[in-house]
Amino acid sequence: MFNKNKTDNINTKKDASELSFFSERYGDLKLGHNSKSNVDVEVVSRKKIDTNYKVGGVLDQEQRNNWKAWLYLAPVLILMAVFLIYPLIDTILISFMKNYNYIKGTFDGFTFDNFGAVLGLTTINGATETRVIQYALPNTFILVFITVPISIFIALLISVLLNSIKWFQKIFQVIFFLPYVTNTIAIGMVFSVIFDSNGLINFIFGLGDFKWIYGADRWIAMIPLCIYIIWSALPFKILILLSGLQGIDKQYYDAAKIDSTPKWKVLTKITIPALSPQILYLMVTSFIGAFKEYASIVGLFGQAGTTQGSYELYTIVYYIYDNLNSNTSFAAAAAVILFAIILVFTFIQLKLSKSRVYY
Amino acid sequence: MKDIIATKKYIDFGEENTLENNIILSIKEGNKSVDVIRKSDKIRKIVSMVIVYILLTFMALLVVFPFYWMLITALKNNNEILSSTQTFFPSIVMWSNFVYVFQVFDFLTYMTNTIVVAVFSTIGTLITTIFASFAFARLNFKGREALFAVFLMTMMIPGEMMVISNYITVASFGWVGENATRLDAYLAMIIPFWVSVFYIYLLRQNFKQIPNELYLASKVDGKSDWNFLWKVMVPLAAPTLISITILKFMGTWNSYVWPNLVTTKNEFRLISNGLRGSSFVDAESGRIEYGYQMAATVIVTVPLFLLFIFFRKYIMRGVGRAGIKG
Numbered sequence: 166m167f168n169k170n171k172t173d174n175i176n177t178k179k180d181a182s183e184l185s186f187f188s189e190r191y192g193d194l195k196l197g198h199n200s201k202s203n204v205d206v207e208v209v210s211r212k213k214i215d216t217n218y219k220v221g222g223v224l225d226q227e228q229r230n231n232w233k234a235w236l237y238l239a240p241v242l243i244l245m246a247v248f249l250i251y252p253l254i255d256t257i258l259i260s261f262m263k264n265y266n267y268i269k270g271t272f273d274g275f276t277f278d279n280f281g282a283v284l285g286l287t288t289i290n291g292a293t294e295t296r297v298i299q300y301a302l303p304n305t306f307i308l309v310f311i312t313v314p315i316s317i318f319i320a321l322l323i324s325v326l327l328n329s330i331k332w333f334q335k336i337f338q339v340i341f342f343l344p345y346v347t348n349t350i351a352i353g354m355v356f357s358v359i360f361d362s363n364g365l366i367n368f369i370f371g372l373g374d375f376k377w378i379y380g381a382d383r384w385i386a387m388i389p390l391c392i393y394i395i396w397s398a399l400p401f402k403i404l405i406l407l408s409g410l411q412g413i414d415k416q417y418y419d420a421a422k423i424d425s426t427p428k429w430k431v432l433t434k435i436t437i438p439a440l441s442p443q444i445l446y447l448m449v450t451s452f453i454g455a456f457k458e459y460a461s462i463v464g465l466f467g468q469a470g471t472t473q474g475s476y477e478l479y480t481i482v483y484y485i486y487d488n489l490n491s492n493t494s495f496a497a498a499a500a501v502i503l504f505a506i507i508l509v510f511t512f513i514q515l516k517l518s519k520s521r522v523y524y
Numbered sequence: 525m526k527d528i529i530a531t532k533k534y535i536d537f538g539e540e541n542t543l544e545n546n547i548i549l550s551i552k553e554g555n556k557s558v559d560v561i562r563k564s565d566k567i568r569k570i571v572s573m574v575i576v577y578i579l580l581t582f583m584a585l586l587v588v589f590p591f592y593w594m595l596i597t598a599l600k601n602n603n604e605i606l607s608s609t610q611t612f613f614p615s616i617v618m619w620s621n622f623v624y625v626f627q628v629f630d631f632l633t634y635m636t637n638t639i640v641v642a643v644f645s646t647i648g649t650l651i652t653t654i655f656a657s658f659a660f661a662r663l664n665f666k667g668r669e670a671l672f673a674v675f676l677m678t679m680m681i682p683g684e685m686m687v688i689s690n691y692i693t694v695a696s697f698g699w700v701g702e703n704a705t706r707l708d709a710y711l712a713m714i715i716p717f718w719v720s721v722f723y724i725y726l727l728r729q730n731f732k733q734i735p736n737e738l739y740l741a742s743k744v745d746g747k748s749d750w751n752f753l754w755k756v757m758v759p760l761a762a763p764t765l766i767s768i769t770i771l772k773f774m775g776t777w778n779s780y781v782w783p784n785l786v787t788t789k790n791e792f793r794l795i796s797n798g799l800r801g802s803s804f805v806d807a808e809s810g811r812i813e814y815g816y817q818m819a820a821t822v823i824v825t826v827p828l829f830l831l832f833i834f835f836r837k838y839i840m841r842g843v844g845r846a847g848i849k850g
Contacts, residue, residue: 233749234665241656244719249678252689259688267692323583326576333577340584342840343591346832348778350796351821355594358605358814365593368610399587404844457682460780463800485684486781489691500685507682 260497267493279498297499300479307387308394308480309455316395317447320402325436327403328410338407345400353393353464360389378466383477386466390478394461398454402447409443410436445518452510456503457482481506594825598622598818605814621819625804629820633791634798641713641783641794642776646769648718653768656724658753661731662739672728675721690716691785700786709792713783723768726842730764731757767842770835777828799824 191202198205235242259265260279262272281287285298327337344352359365360377367375376382377389417435426434437444459482462469469487470477479487481503488496597605598621600614625631659665660672694700699712734757742752758765780796787793790801804816832839 231665234659234663237655237659237663240652241719244652247693248690248716248719249686252686252693253681255689256685326580330576337580337584339836341587344587345843346828346839348796348824348828350780350800351824352590354817354821355590358597358818359590359593363606365610401843404840408844453682457684463780467800482684489688489785493688497688500688504682504685511680
């Protein structure tokens with residue numbers, strides 16, 4: 166396994182010129198140990214070799230055991246092919262299929278109508294689908310652009326404060342992590358009780374029986390929803406930012422202290438630039454997460470709107486799940502639209518980050 | 525420069541000329557002695573610390589408050605919950621709420637379902653993850669880096685892209701529908717989640733840290749790759765594997781959408797579905813019985829909290845490197 170001659174070609178059927186090269190260098194070589202030149206010779210292959218064959222250590226031996234690696238990867242690759250790659254392609258295809266029936270697997274040719282229908286541009290069977298353009302898309306974007314910046318800002322504030330204290334830091338850290346270890350549906354129901362018209366918020370602020378949840382105006386209902394989403398988004402962000410803060414080199418702060426730099430300047434010129442990789446990571450992941458908001462709405466409202474049968478609080482994902490059975494092609498089209506939006510946003514963020522992130 | 529000259533005469537040159545004393549040179553207030561400046565600095569520091577602690581405590585209270593409210597609402601009777609003056613502690617502690625919920629809410633069935641699904645999907649995930657990470661971290665094969673890059677890219681695809689076709693696939697296996705048995709329902713909830721690219725990434729990083737020398741040594745001893753994987757790598761990566769197990773368990777406890785889609789009968793569903801699906805509505809007034817509802821949420825939340833208390837370190841480390849629920 167461990168050959169002492171690591172680079173030389175050794176083959177019993179070498180042509181004359183190569184053999185003379187060996188004999189010049191090592192003298193006559195025999196199989197086994199050659200004590201004169203201190204070289205081990207071993208037959209690696211009796212096949213005619215036309216490319217240079219290198220005899221090396223363990224890792225090179227493995228290279229010939231390619232199949233073994235694929236065997237280890239087989240379970241993952243099979244499962245991924247069935248539950249990831251195939252569905253991905255299939256969903257894109259379904260989104261172009263006309264009158265697709267998932268039970269029978271039948272469809273009448275390909276069309277762009279599904280996208281048109283979802284976006285309210287084409288009329289199908291005399292009806293126009295307005296719920297996506299009216300509710301799902303705007304709601305999704307509002308939730309994304311309100312909750313992501315606010316939660317990152319609050320998380321940044323809390324983690325900077327946490328990083329500056331000496332006592333009880335661990336305890337605070339654990340408390341701020343608690344919302345992560347919960348059931349989204351369960352705590353959504355708790356928020357629903359707090360914001361109930363007979364609930365605590367109305368009592369504290371003396372609002373009588375103002376409606377936040379059931380029977381509320383669409384825009385009012387967004388407030389508890391956003392608060393809940395931000396509340397549940399904080400722990401992960403604080404954890405990431407705090408570990409980022411603890412990794413910043415103390416030298417920068419010492420230098421700033423000597424120059425008696427004001428605190429806010431230390432924050433904006435040292436801390437935030439040094440945290441930019443973490444902030445970028447959080448931006449990308451939480452944008453993707455916020456575009457897929459669904460469970461929090463189910464937890465808080467239990468339905469797609471503030472009143473029974475309304476769709477005021479639809480998000481794209483909610484629409485997908487609601488229509489999966491009845492309008493499979495529409496759901497697929499909405500999923501493709503969501504995928505495209507996420508791709509574009511991730512791409513833009515990575516592009517913008519090139520000039521703003523310091524690694 | 526000007527400021528420094530102005531303060532210079534107040535500096536006690538009797539002291540040693542240390543760095544600490546030099547720093548005072550930059551102080552701008554010209555007519556204060558060193559002691560006064562030091563004292564005011566100290567006071568300012570203490571005051572700002574107090575403010576920081578007050579702010580943090582305030583925010584921590586906001587974070588914890590929903591849990592507190594859940595608990596006390598679960599112990600109130602409905603009249604107190606709906607009364608115009610809210611109380612911060614139940615006037616009569618209603619333990620009977622929990623008794624009622626245990627009778628009505630089929631907690632045990634949902635709990636059993638959730639644990640079965642969690643255990644088997646975790647075992648499956650661990651096996652596939654260990655194999656794949658081993659191949660990526662230790663074995664050489666053509667196209668390794670390219671394949672790994674493709675794996676990482678798939679993390680960007682939203683799960684909703686796959687849900688539709690996966691539903692159709694699972695249905696075509698006969699796991700969904702009116703005739704689906706309990707086993708079918710379990711299979712539908714377990715098998716599609718046996719692969720997690722994220723965990724493969726996490727474990728591969730961990731495997732890569734295991735030094736090459738250990739591998740070479742085991743090779744010299746004539747150990748096979750298989751033996752090396754189970755006898756050396758897996759024990760060394762145990763903390764990561766525990767993190768993965770717990771996060772996966774929490775993910776199952778939280779999963780709502782997929783179980784809701786693929787199961788037709790209530791008794792096959794998981795805890796989140798049971799919670800949102802059961803209505804604690806008073807038959808006479810049509811009002812939601814919040815006391816019962818909150819008692820149910822307490823029952824659902826407590827196991828997660830217990831898990832957190834015992835495995836805090838693993839959870840926080842796993843999430844810190846990860847971030848994806850489930």
